[in-house]
Structures are given as C-alpha cells and as structure tokens.
Amino acid sequence: MGQAQLELHHANLSPPRDFHQVGSKKTGRWHASPEQTLELQGFAVERALRWIIARKPDSRIVAMRPRIIDAEAYKTEQEGWSSWNDMHLESEAEFSPPRTVSWSRDDPGRRSGA
Secondary structure (H helix, E strand, O other): OOOHHHHHHHHHOOOOOOOOOOOOOOOOOOOOOHHHHHHHHHHHHHOOOOOOOOOOOHHHHHHHHOOOOOHHHHHHHHHHOOOHHHHHHHHHHHHHOOOOOOOOOOOOOOOOOO
16 A cells, blocks of 8 residues: 555544535544544554453453553552652742732631631
8 A cells, every 4th residue: 555545544544523514514423434443443552551451351451451460560550650659749849939818807808608
C-alpha cells in the first residue's frame, strides 16, 4: 500500500465532525465496517495504559497485550501515589501566592448571614 493510500485509509477511520460538508449526501451516525471495527479495537488495546475492559473474554486481547505482573513497578506506582498530593501542593505553591481572607463584621461588602 503506497503512502497516499495509507493516509487515505487512515483518514476514513476518523469519526465525522460536527459540521455538514456542502454537497455531501451523508447524514446521521458514522458506521464502521467489521474490518474498521477490528482495527479500531486493536488501536485501543495497543494504546491502553492500564485496563482493557470487554463484555466477554477475547483471545485477541491476550495475544496483543499479554498480562504483565511486576511487583517492582507496582511498588513504584504506590510510592508515587502516596506522595502525589504533597508534590502537587508544592508545585502549585510556586505559581500562586497563599490566599488569605480577612474581613471584619463591620465590612459593608460582607454578605449578611456569612
């Protein structure tokens, strides 16, 4: 398959945009062929970061993405999550000064009941 054919092939996999092309007779939802469906599912499996959820077991998924059990990667991830909040609070503090609120009961801009 040549480069031009390959680009055209992938362009046809894109879902339609929210506009109508002048002169186009196509309306309604985009329907993928069985071949396109398999290809789109394959893209999702290849690019999944963590979980792949299916309605029923599918041998293609196991063949494309075998399950990997890695205790060291799990430990590293857990350590990252345990320090996530502190790390982000520190990084946000660099960009925004601490906010303080001060008001008195006599402040005319203060809402009643607050």
